[in-house]
Amino acid sequence: MVLLTxxxxxxxxxxxxxxxxxxxxxxxxxKQYALAVAEFKKIANAGIRNGKLxxxxxxxxxxxxxxxxxxxxxxxxxxxMPEDPDLNFNLxxxxxxxxxxxxxxxxxxxxxxxxWKDMFSRTAIQWIxxxxxxxxxxxxxxxxxxxxxxxxxxxxxxxxxxxxxxLTSLYQFYEEKYVKFAVVLPAKVSIRSGLTPDSTELFVLxxxxxxxxxxxxxxxxxxxxxxxxIGWIDADDIxxx
Amino acid sequence: MDAxxxxxxxxxxxxxxxxxxxMVPVSAGALDxxxxxxxxxxxxxxxxxxxxxxxxxxxxxxxxxxxxxxVVSRGTSTRVQIVNSHVSKTTVYQYVLIPQKVxxxxxxxxxxxxxxxxxxxxxxxxxVTQTSVNKADGNRDVFVTAEVSNDSPYVGQQICYSxxxxxxxxxSNARLQKPEFSGFNAKEVDDSRTYNADISGRxxxxxxxxxxxxxxxxxxxxxxxxxxxxxxxxxxxGGYASPFDSFFGGGQRVxxxxxxxxxxxxxxxxxxxxxxxxxSGLVGEFSLDASLESDxxxxxxxxxxxxxxxxxxxxxxxxxxRIQAPEGFKVYSxxxxxxxxxxxxxxxxxxxxxxxxxxxxxxxxxxxxxxxxYFDIGERTYKILETPPLKLKAVPPADAEMPIIMExxxxxxxxxxxxxxxxxxxxxxxxxxxxxxxxxxxxxMPLTRFVVLLLIPFLICVGIHVACVVGKSSNDPQREMAxxxxxxxxxxSDARIDLKEFLGCLYKxxxxxxxxxxxxxxxxxxxxxxxxxxxxGGCSDTLSxxxxxxxxxxxxxxxxxxxxxxxxxxxLLGKTRQLIRDLQRR
Numbered sequence: 001m002v003l004l005t006x007x008x009x010x011x012x013x014x015x016x017x018x019x020x021x022x023x024x025x026x027x028x029x030x031k032q033y034a035l036a037v038a039e040f041k042k043i044a045n046a047g048i049r050n051g052k053l054x055x056x057x058x059x060x061x062x063x064x065x066x067x068x069x070x071x072x073x074x075x076x077x078x079x080x081m082p083e084d085p086d087l088n089f090n091l092x093x094x095x096x097x098x099x100x101x102x103x104x105x106x107x108x109x110x111x112x113x114x115x116w117k118d119m120f121s122r123t124a125i126q127w128i129x130x131x132x133x134x135x136x137x138x139x140x141x142x143x144x145x146x147x148x149x150x151x152x153x154x155x156x157x158x159x160x161x162x163x164x165x166x167l168t169s170l171y172q173f174y175e176e177k178y179v180k181f182a183v184v185l186p187a188k189v190s191i192r193s194g195l196t197p198d199s200t201e202l203f204v205l206x207x208x209x210x211x212x213x214x215x216x217x218x219x220x221x222x223x224x225x226x227x228x229x230i231g232w233i234d235a236d237d238i239x240x241x
Numbered sequence: 242m243d244a245x246x247x248x249x250x251x252x253x254x255x256x257x258x259x260x261x262x263x264m265v266p267v268s269a270g271a272l273d274x275x276x277x278x279x280x281x282x283x284x285x286x287x288x289x290x291x292x293x294x295x296x297x298x299x300x301x302x303x304x305x306x307x308x309x310x311x312v313v314s315r316g317t318s319t320r321v322q323i324v325n326s327h328v329s330k331t332t333v334y335q336y337v338l339i340p341q342k343v344x345x346x347x348x349x350x351x352x353x354x355x356x357x358x359x360x361x362x363x364x365x366x367x368x369v370t371q372t373s374v375n376k377a378d379g380n381r382d383v384f385v386t387a388e389v390s391n392d393s394p395y396v397g398q399q400i401c402y403s404x405x406x407x408x409x410x411x412x413s414n415a416r417l418q419k420p421e422f423s424g425f426n427a428k429e430v431d432d433s434r435t436y437n438a439d440i441s442g443r444x445x446x447x448x449x450x451x452x453x454x455x456x457x458x459x460x461x462x463x464x465x466x467x468x469x470x471x472x473x474x475x476x477x478x479g480g481y482a483s484p485f486d487s488f489f490g491g492g493q494r495v496x497x498x499x500x501x502x503x504x505x506x507x508x509x510x511x512x513x514x515x516x517x518x519x520x521s522g523l524v525g526e527f528s529l530d531a532s533l534e535s536d537x538x539x540x541x542x543x544x545x546x547x548x549x550x551x552x553x554x555x556x557x558x559x560x561x562x563r564i565q566a567p568e569g570f571k572v573y574s575x576x577x578x579x580x581x582x583x584x585x586x587x588x589x590x591x592x593x594x595x596x597x598x599x600x601x602x603x604x605x606x607x608x609x610x611x612x613x614x615y616f617d618i619g620e621r622t623y624k625i626l627e628t629p630p631l632k633l634k635a636v637p638p639a640d641a642e643m644p645i646i647m648e649x650x651x652x653x654x655x656x657x658x659x660x661x662x663x664x665x666x667x668x669x670x671x672x673x674x675x676x677x678x679x680x681x682x683x684x685x686m687p688l689t690r691f692v693v694l695l696l697i698p699f700l701i702c703v704g705i706h707v708a709c710v711v712g713k714s715s716n717d718p719q720r721e722m723a724x725x726x727x728x729x730x731x732x733x734s735d736a737r738i739d740l741k742e743f744l745g746c747l748y749k750x751x752x753x754x755x756x757x758x759x760x761x762x763x764x765x766x767x768x769x770x771x772x773x774x775x776x777x778g779g780c781s782d783t784l785s786x787x788x789x790x791x792x793x794x795x796x797x798x799x800x801x802x803x804x805x806x807x808x809x810x811x812x813l814l815g816k817t818r819q820l821i822r823d824l825q826r827r
Contacts, residue, residue, distance in 0.1 A: 017680050028673055048682045052674040059673055080683055090670040122685050130694050137698035141705045166695065173688045 017043050024056065033064035051080030051121075055087050062094055068185035068207030070094045072239040075183060075210065079241075082118050098208035103226035114168070122172055129165035132158050180213040182223065182238040191231035195220045202231040211238065272298040272355045276362035278338075278348070284370050285340055288498050290315075293334040293351060293362060300355030302334045309346040310338035310367075313418060313468050313498060337498040339468060340369040383408045385469050387501035389454070395509050396459050397524035397555060398618050399587035402427075402452040404467050404501065407438065407445040413494065415471040417450070424462040424508070425454040430585050451585040455555065459510035466500040473497045511616055518625050519563075523615035525554015525587075529626035531611055536631070539638040543573075543599040548611060548628070551591035554618070557581055561594050562613055567606035569635070573597040574666075600635035607632055722757035726750045726821055733814055736807070743810060744799040747817050751792055754821040768792040775824075784823060791820055 024039035037060040043053055058073035074091040081087060116125070136158035143151040184205045192199035195218055203225070205211070211223040214230070221238060224230050273296040280289045293302050304312050315335040322329045338348070345368045350361035383406075390401040404417070419429075430451040438447045456462070472494040514520040527550055534545040550559045557579060566572045574596050581590035598608075608631040617624045686694075726749075732738070733746035755771055756763045759778035766774060772789035776782065794813070798805060805813070 021680055025673060025675055043680060048680060050679055050681060050683050052676065052679040056673045056679065059670055062670055086671040086674070093668065093670055123683065126686050126691055130691070133695050134698045137702040141702045144702075144706055144709060169691065173691075 017046055017048065024060070028056075028060055028063070031063070033060045036060040037064060037069075049080070051077040051084065051087070054080070055084070055090070058094070059090065062090070066207075067094060067097050068183055068187075069239065071098065071208040071210070072183040072185070072241065075181070075241040079122065081121055083120065094208065099206040100209040100225075102210070103229065116165070117168055117172075122169070125165055125172065126169050129162060129169050132162035132165060136162050181241045182211055182213050182221070183241060184209045184211065184233075184237065185239050186237050189233060189237045191223065191225070191229070191233055193231060195232055199232070203229055205233075210241075213238070213240065272296070272300055272353070272358075272360050274300070274353045274360045274362055276348075276351060276365060278365055278367060281366065282368045282370065283340060285343055288337050288339045288500065289367065291336040291338055291348065291365075293336075293353070295332040295334075295353060295355070296329065298355050299330075299332060300353040300360065303352045303354070304336060306349045306351060307338065309342075309344075310340055310348075311466065311468060311500070313337040313339065313470060315470070315496065315498075337468075337470065338367075339466065339498070339500045340367075341503075343369050343371055345369075381407075382410045383412060383471075383473055383497065383499060385467065385499045385501050387464075387467050387504060389464070389504055389506055392505065393507045393509065394456055395511055395524060395616065395618065395621075396456050397511065397522075397616070399453050399455045399525070399554065400506070401585050401587065402454050402464065402504075403585075404450045404452075406448045406469060406499075407440070408473075409443055409445050411474045412471045413474075414496075415469060418468040418470075419450075419452070420465040420467050422452070422454060422464060424458055424460070425456055425464075427452050427454050428583070430583070453583070453585070453587045454506075455587075456506070456508040459508045462506045462508055464504040464506060466503050468498060468500045470496060470498045512623075514614060515623055518612050518614045520623070521550075521562075521613040521615050521626070522558050522560060523550070523552075523554055523556070525552055525556070525615070525618055527552030527554060527556070527615050527626065529611070529613065529628055531608075531628035531631060533608075533631050533633060537634045537636060538600055540600045540603045540635045541638050543597045544633070545575075546596045546598055546608065546631070548594045548596075549591055550593075550626075553587065553589040554615075556588055556590055556592055559592055562611045564596060564611060565609045566598060567608060567633070569600065569602040569604060569606065571599045571601060573599070598633070600633075603635045603637055605632070605634050718762045719757050719760045722753045722762060723825060726753035726757060726825075729753065730814075730818060730821060733817070740805055740810070741799070743814075744795055747795050747813065748792070748799065750821060751788065751795065751817055754824045755788060758824045766792070768796065780824075788820055788824065791816060 020039045020042040024036045024043075027033070027036035027039060037057060040053060040057045040060060044057065054073045054077035058070045058077060061073060062070035071091070071094050074087060074094055077084075077087050078091065120128070136155055139151050139155035139158060142148070143155060184207055187207050189205055190201040191203050191205060193202055194200075205225065209225065211225050211233075213221050214224055215222040216235065219235050220232050221235050222230065223233050223238065273294075275294045275296075276291065278289050278291050280287075283289050295302075304314075313336065315337055317335070318333045320331045320333065322331075340346075345366065348365040348367060350364050353360045353362070385407070386405045388403055390403070391398070394400045402422070404419070406415070430453060434449040434451075436447050436449075438445050473496075474494050511524070530549045530551070532547050532549075534547070536544075538544045546564065548562055548564070550556060561574065561577065564572065574594075578593045578595070579590065581588055581592075600606075610630050611628045612625060614623045614625050616622075729746045729750035733743050733750060738746070752763070752766050752771075755766060755775060758780065759774060768789045771792050772785045775785035775788055780788075795817070797803065798813070
C-alpha cells in the first residue's frame with residue numbers, strides 16, 4: 001500500500017514536471033518570459049538539478065531583462081555542463097551586458113595547468129578518476145599475478161591520470177563546501193563598510209557581477225569583488241551559485 | 242546673570258532664550274487648522290494667496306484636492322510665541338493659486354495629517370471674473386508671455402514653444418514651472434537667450450526659454466500656463482523700483498507669481514502615403530544623395546556606397562534604406578553616422594548610411610536608384626527623394642595571390658573573394674534546450690560514495706596480493722625446503738643433543754638447502770649427487786664442490802664413528818650455516 005502511494009505520488013510529480021516543461025517552452029516562444037521562468041523554476045523546485053534546465057531558466061531571465069538572475073542561472077548550469085557550447089555562448093553574451101568590469105582575473109598559467117577543471121563536468125571528472133583508479137589497480141594485480149613487465153608503463157599512466165583527477169575531484173568537494181561564489185541581483189547595489197544601512201558606501205556593483213562570499217552574518221554577506229574591493233551586502237541582493 | 246559673562250558674551254541672553262524655548266514643552270492639545278485667502282474675488286489673469294496655519298502641533302497639508310486652480314507652493318514658515326511661560330508654535334503653509342477659467346469655485350477642505358489623525362480646513366469660495374482691463378504691456382514692470390511657432394502642425398512636425406520674461410525692474414530668485422506638454426515630445430533648448438526689447442517706448446530686459454515640441458498624436462492639444470515666481474524689488478512707498486533703486490538700496494523685495502496664458506495647438510494627422518514609394522518616416526524638409534567611393538574596383542575588392550539624408554526635421558528617425566545591389570556583389574552594412582544639431586528651430590543635420598559592396602565577379606554594373614518619400618511641411622504633401630543610378634565596374638584583380646578563388650563549374654569564370662573577418666550582424670542568445678533529459682536529475686556523486694568506489698579496487702588488489710603470497714607459501718618447494726633447512730640448523734645449534742643427532746640435523750639441513758636451491762623436494766642425496774645436482778641447477782663449480790665436500794665430511798663423521806669435541810661441533814656447524822647461507826643467496 002505504501003509502495004503504491006509512493007509510486008502514485010511519484011507519477012503525479014513527473015506529470016507536473018512534464019506539464020511545467022511544456023508550458024515553459026510555450027510561454028518562452030510566446031515571449032511571455034516571466035511566465036516561462038515561473039514554469040521552469042517549478043521543475044527546479046521539484047528537486048531536479050540539471051544543467052539544461054538551469055540554462056533554460058537563465059535564457060528566460062535574460063529575455064525578460066533580468067541580467068543578474070540570468071548570469072546566476074548560467075553559472076549554476078556551468079557546474080553541470082561546462083563544455084556546452086550553447087551555454088558558453090549565451091553566458092558570454094550575458095556577461096557583455098554586465099556593467100562592471102571584472103577585476104579578479106584568474107591566473108592564466110593556472111588555467112592552462114588545470115585546464116581539465118573547466119573542460120569536464122564534475123560528474124565526468126569523478127568518473128575519470130574512478131575508471132583510472134580501477135585501471136591502475138587492475139593492472140597492478142595482473143602484473144602481480146603474471147609478473148609481466150609490459151604492464152608497468154600502462155599502470156604508471158593510469159596512476160598519473162588517477163592522481164590528477166582524484167585530486168581535482170576532491171578539490172571540487174572542498175570548493176563546494178567552503179568556497180562560495182555569488183552573483184549580484186539588483187540593477188545597482190551599494191557595498192558598504194558594515195552591516196547597517198548608514199555604513200559608508202565603499203563601491204557600487206551592478207546586476208550580473210560575480211563575487212566571492214567570504215562570510216555570512218546577520219542576513220548580510222561579506223563579499224570580495226577583487227583583492228582590493230571587499231565589503232558587506234544584504235544577503236537578499238545576491239544569489240549563491 | 243553674571244555681569245562679567247554678559248559683557249564678554251553679548252549674545253548670551255539670546256542663546257539662553259532659545260534654549261529655554263526649545264526645552265519648554267509646546268502646549269499640547271488638539272491641532273488647530275485654519276485656512277484663509279487674501280482675496281475672494283480675482284480676475285483670470287491674477288492669482289491669490291492661500292495660507293494654511295497649523296497651531297498646537299505639527300502636520301502635513303495635502304493640497305492635491307484643489308483642481309480648479311494651478312497650485313504653486315511658496316514654502317513653509319514656523320512661528321513660536323511665549324506668553325506668560327506658555328509656548329505656542331504655529332506652522333504656516335503658503336500657496337499661490339492661479340485660476341484656470343472663469344466662474345465661482347470652492348477650495349475644498351484640505352486634509353491635514355497629524356499623529357495619525359486627519360484634520361480639515363474649512364471650504365473657501367472664490368470667484369474668478371473675466372480678465373480685468375489690462376494695463377498695456379508698456380505700463381507693466383514685469384510680465385511673462387508664451388507662444389508657439391506654429392499652432393497647427395502635423396504629427397511629427399517640430400514646433401517651438403517660447404517662454405519670455407519681460408522685466409523693467411530688478412528681479413531675483415526666479416523659478417519657472419514649465420507646462421507638462423502632454424501629447425508632445427518636448428526638449429528644452431539648452432541655451433536661454435537674453436536681449437533687450439522696446440515696448441511702448443519702455444525698455445525691457447527679456448529672457449527667452451525655448452522648447453522644441455514634436456506632436457505625438459493628432460487632435461486639439463492644450464499647453465497649460467507656465468508659472469514663474471520671483472522676488473521683485475518695489476519702492477518703500479509702493480510701486481515697483483527701478484533697477485537703480487536696488488543699487489542705492491532704495492527698495493524692498495516681495496515675492497510675486499506670474500503666469501502665461503494657456504495655448505491651444507491643433508495637431509493634424511499626416512495624410513495617407515501614396516504607397517508606390519516607401520515612406521521614410523521623415524517629416525520636415527530633406528534631401529537625399531548617394532555616392533560611391535570608387536566606381537572602378539578589382540574583383541574581390543570592395544567600395545563604399547554612402548547614402549546621405551540631410552535636412553531639417555526628425556532626421557534621426559530615418560531608417561536604413563533598402564539597397565538593391567546588382568548580382569555579383571555582396572553587401573555589408575556599417576553603423577550609420579549622425580551629425581545632428583539641435584536649436585530653437587528643432588533638429589537638423591545629416592545621417593549617413595554606408596555599405597561596403599564587394600565584387601564577386603568582373604563586369605559593369607548599375608546600382609538601382611534609391612527611392613523614399615517624406616512629408617514636406619512647407620508644401621504639406623509627400624515628396625519623393627531619389628538618387629541617380631550609379632555605375633560601377635569590376636576589373637580583374639592585379640594581385641591574384643591574395644584573393645581566394647572559389648571553384649565553380651567550367652562554364653562560369655572563377656569567382657574571387659577576399660577573406661573578411663566575420664562580424665556579428667545581430668546579437669541574441671541561442672535557443673532553449675528542449676530535449677526530454679532536461680527533466681532528469683543529474684546528481685553529483687557524494688564524497689563518501691566517491692571514496693568508497695576509489696577504495697574498492699585497491700582492496701581487491703590487496704586481496705589478490707595476499708592470496709598470491711599465501712598460495713605461494715603453501716605450494717612452493719623452494720620455500721618449504723628452505724624452511725626445513727632453517728629448522729634443522731636451529732635444532733643442530735642446541736648443545737643438549739648428542740653427536741649422532743647433531744650430525745643428522747646438519748645432514749638434513751644441508752640436503753634441504755640444496756633442494757631449496759634447485760626448487761625441488763627430496764630427502765637424501767650422496768655427496769656426488771650434490772655436486773652434479775647443484776651444477777645442473779646453475780650453481781658455480783666452487784659452491785657445488787664446497788657443498789659436496791662438506792656433505793662428505795658430515796657423512797664421514799656420521800657413519801665413521803669419529804669423536805668430536807664441542808669446538809669441532811661448533812666449527813662444523815659454522816661451516817654448514819655459512820654454506821647454507823651461500824646457497825640461499827642467489
